[in-house]
Amino acid sequence: MAELNTVHLTLPAATDDLRKLQIGTVAYLSGRIFTAREGVYKRAIEDGAGMPAARDALGLANFHCSPAATVNADGSYTVGAVTATASFRFAQWLDGWFQLSGCNVIIGKGGMTSEVYRKSFVPNHAIYLTTVGYGTGALLGRGIKRVAGVYWLEELGLAQAVWVLDVDKFGPFLVESDLAGNSLFERENAKIAPGLAKLYAGTKPATLRRYGETDDKTEEVI
Amino acid sequence: MISISSVQRTAEELMAKAAIEIPDDYLAGLRKCADTEKGDLSAFVIKAMLENYDAAKEDRRAMCGDTGLPRWYVKIGNEARIEGGPVALEAALRRATARATTDVPLRPNRVHPLWRTDHNNNVGIGAPEIEYAFHPDADWIELTTVHKGGLFGSDYRMLFPGDGIDGIKRFYLDTLIGFGKRGLACQPAIVGVGLGGSKDTSMVLGKQASCLRVVGSRNPDPKIAALEEELKELGNSIGMGAMGFIGSSMVIDCHIEVGYCHTGGMPMSVHMFCLSSRRACARILADGRPQFRTDPMWFTDYMRRETVEWERPAAEAAE
Numbered sequence: 427m428a429e430l431n432t433v434h435l436t437l438p439a440a441t442d443d444l445r446k447l448q449i450g451t452v453a454y455l456s457g458r459i460f461t462a463r464e465g466v467y468k469r470a471i472e473d474g475a476g477m478p479a480a481r482d483a484l485g486l487a488n489f490h491c492s493p494a495a496t497v498n499a500d501g502s503y504t505v506g507a508v509t510a511t512a513s514f515r516f517a518q519w520l521d522g523w524f525q526l527s528g529c530n531v532i533i534g535k536g537g538m539t540s541e542v543y544r545k546s547f548v549p550n551h552a553i554y555l556t557t558v559g560y561g562t563g564a565l566l567g568r569g570i571k572r573v574a575g576v577y578w579l580e581e582l583g584l585a586q587a588v589w590v591l592d593v594d595k596f597g598p599f600l601v602e603s604d605l606a607g608n609s610l611f612e613r614e615n616a617k618i619a620p621g622l623a624k625l626y627a628g629t630k631p632a633t634l635r636r637y638g639e640t641d642d643k644t645e646e647v648i
Numbered sequence: 649m650i651s652i653s654s655v656q657r658t659a660e661e662l663m664a665k666a667a668i669e670i671p672d673d674y675l676a677g678l679r680k681c682a683d684t685e686k687g688d689l690s691a692f693v694i695k696a697m698l699e700n701y702d703a704a705k706e707d708r709r710a711m712c713g714d715t716g717l718p719r720w721y722v723k724i725g726n727e728a729r730i731e732g733g734p735v736a737l738e739a740a741l742r743r744a745t746a747r748a749t750t751d752v753p754l755r756p757n758r759v760h761p762l763w764r765t766d767h768n769n770n771v772g773i774g775a776p777e778i779e780y781a782f783h784p785d786a787d788w789i790e791l792t793t794v795h796k797g798g799l800f801g802s803d804y805r806m807l808f809p810g811d812g813i814d815g816i817k818r819f820y821l822d823t824l825i826g827f828g829k830r831g832l833a834c835q836p837a838i839v840g841v842g843l844g845g846s847k848d849t850s851m852v853l854g855k856q857a858s859c860l861r862v863v864g865s866r867n868p869d870p871k872i873a874a875l876e877e878e879l880k881e882l883g884n885s886i887g888m889g890a891m892g893f894i895g896s897s898m899v900i901d902c903h904i905e906v907g908y909c910h911t912g913g914m915p916m917s918v919h920m921f922c923l924s925s926r927r928a929c930a931r932i933l934a935d936g937r938p939q940f941r942t943d944p945m946w947f948t949d950y951m952r953r954e955t956v957e958w959e960r961p962a963a964e965a966a967e
Contacts, residue, residue, distance in 0.1 A: 428688045450689060465764075494710050496753040506753045507704070509713030512799065512832060536830035558696045558891070559923050560834050563713035564704035565696070583766035584756050598696055600689070600891075611830045614689070614893045621887045625821055629814040634806055647826045 434595070438486040439531055441551050447601045449610040453555055454597035458485030458574065458590065459533065461492060463511060465586030467519035469578065470526060478577035478588050481528050485590065488527060490516060490534030492585040494563070495573075503573040505591070509561030510535035513554070514648040517542045524550040533599060535560050536611070539648065543607035555599040556610075562598065569596030619644045650789060652731045654936030656740040661938070662793045663718065663748030665928035667710040670701045671942040673862040674838065674925040677900035681836050685897050690889025694836075694897060697890075697923050712924035715754040716795035718745050718770050719777040721860060721946060725786025728934070738778060741791075745769070745776045757798065779852075784950055784958060792929040792944040794859045801833030801920030804851055809914055813875070816843070816916060817882060823918040824883050828898060831891030834922030836900045838863060839883060842917040845907030854917035857903040859927055860946035867904055868952070876902045890923075900925075905947065 430452045435443060437457025447453070462470075469475045477484065493508040513534030516523075520542065523529070530552045537554055547554065557566070570591050577588040602610045622643040631641060678694060685691040704711035720741050724730075730737050746769035749756055756768040758775045770776065783790075803823045807815045820841065827833040840858025842850040866873040880902040889895020909915060929945075930938040950958060 430688065430692050452692070491713060492755055494713050494715050494753050494755040496750050504753060507710035507713040507715070511714065536832055556891075558693050559700065559712075560831060560891070561712045561714065561924070562696050562700040563924075564707060564709050564711050565700045566713065567709050568703060568707065583759075583764075584768050585759075585766060586764075611892060615829055617894055618887045618892075622825065625882070625886060626818060629818050632805065632815055632818065633808045633811055643825055646829050647832070648830070 437531065441530070444530065444551065444553050445605050447553060447604055449601050449604050449608050449613065451601040452597070453599045453601055454595045455487065455599070456594045456596065457487070458592055459487040459489050459596070460484045460591065461489045461589040463490050463492060463586060464516060465582040466578065466588055467516060467523060469582065471519050471522040477526055479575070483575065483590065484527070484588070486527070486529050487531035487533060488529045490532070492587075493589055495584060495589065497579070497584070503576065505567060505570050505573060507563030507567045508570065509563040509566065510557040512536045514538050517546075520546040524552060531555060533557065536648070537602040537609060539646075540603070540607055540609040540612050543603045543609060547603060548605065548607045551605060553601065553605060554603040556602040558598050558600060565598070566596060569593045615644070615646070649729045649731055650932055650934060651936050652736045652740050654932055654938065655730070655737060655791070656744050658930050658932055658938040659741055659744030659791055659793070660748055660751070661940070662791060662928045662930055663744055663754070664752050665940070666793050666795050666926040667715050667748075667752050667754055668704050668708055669928070670711060671862070671925060671927060673864060673942065674900060675701065677863040678836065678923075681897035681900065685889060685895050687889045687893055687895030689893035690891065690895030690897055693890035693893070710752055710754060711926075713755060714797060715757065716924075716926060717757055717775070717798045718754065718793060718795050721779050721781070721792040721794065721944065723781045723783055723790040723946070725783050725788045727785070727787040728789050730789065741776065741778060742771050746771045781946065781951060783948065784960070787934045788931045790929060790931045790944070792860065792927060792946065795926035796855075796859055797834065797922055801827045801837065801922065802855070802918065804847065804915070804917045806847070807914040807916050808912065811914065817879070819916055820879055820918055821882065821886070824898060825886060825888070827920065828886065828888045829892045833920040834924070835890060835920060836897040837920035837922050838900050838925055839879070839902045840919040840921065841879065841902065841904045842919075843904060843906045844909035844915065846909070847915050849907050850909070850915035851917045853905040853907055854919045856946060857905040858919040858921040860944045861903045862943045863901040865903065872904050872906065876904050879904075
């Protein structure tokens, strides 16, 4: 079996380094990342709160994740496992988010559509890394060296708060979108699609239909 | 009399076991996938997951960062007596859930659906779910906790008798392909299919089929068992593997459970128990001693009975 190409990326990532990445490459990260998902996006963008801290403090890599973490009695943090949550739900906030955060690496589960990559990622020189599995929560937990800060804990709760994490050899991830906006998942979907029709051969659609239903198996649910 | 302290102690241990230790039956099934997977990306994913299980056990940390929605299945022997009764039992399970959320730690996933209030302990209105079943001629209780992911990989549809087995296959494929793309279902999965019952029962049966039966088990009805094998093969012939990459690793096993339904319908649900198929089980004996295992043994002859009265199977009665 072919070994996958593997790279180690230092954060914050230089655009030149990102340009070298091809979809399907295995990536490990070292540097600073921060978690942000719907609660943060809504507060930062829709509610107009802006970012909870300066770019230096947060880093430029946004992880769609909330860790299995605890605030200890002495105020320190225990982070166990970390795994991404599905990213497609956050596409609606991205344009404002890139402007506000300056991020050029988005990490999550399952990626977004290439339409979103071309519209929002490419102009901002950003790539998307997908977690593997999902998820390799324990392996990723091992890559976290330090909780550098937690923001909006009281406002948003443990799961939605911004966790700033210093990581080392944090991974594995797969490059899902490159700087040109290509999507690994869509490439794979296109290869699988031609074989789907024969699975359904000779069967007829369900008696009771649903509004908006499609019988085109090349479409996605996201 | 089963003491409530033994219930809570056992429940806390089960919460940690479920979150950290992948059950042996699922692990063996995934290793088989690893041996046969020819897609290089899908094979890479499976290899990473196998390493992840080892890391979780070594570090005693949760195998997946999304630690799912913890819930409980309680089977009560007909002769069992629990200190404080069912109200104390429920309180112990809620306490164990809250405590494990801090101690393991688990992700506090449970929030109010509208106000998004998070108690940071996975406890709230209707959470954790606690489902009950009973067992004749027994003085033990059995606790099973399942921490299933909560967003993708499950669907329900009202089919009709005229849709037939073909209709079942279509909806099964629709669910696997729809949620299999990009790996939203976190496959390869134990796929549970609920057939029949009323609408809600169909969902409950399918979920229990995926979460409470071990890989390799078969429905006692030989024709349903054959359909389980057929659907497993069908799922693995889609051409899709882990994360929706090209491959053959979609279904670790397929389990079907049935319930009698309205004469005009054939409701169906599909559920996918993921790469972190978290379940742990223990029987608590009358003296409070726990016996841990990973097979919930939820679906018994008694659970699947068809008759008005329960009659013990002949072999058991002769003993």
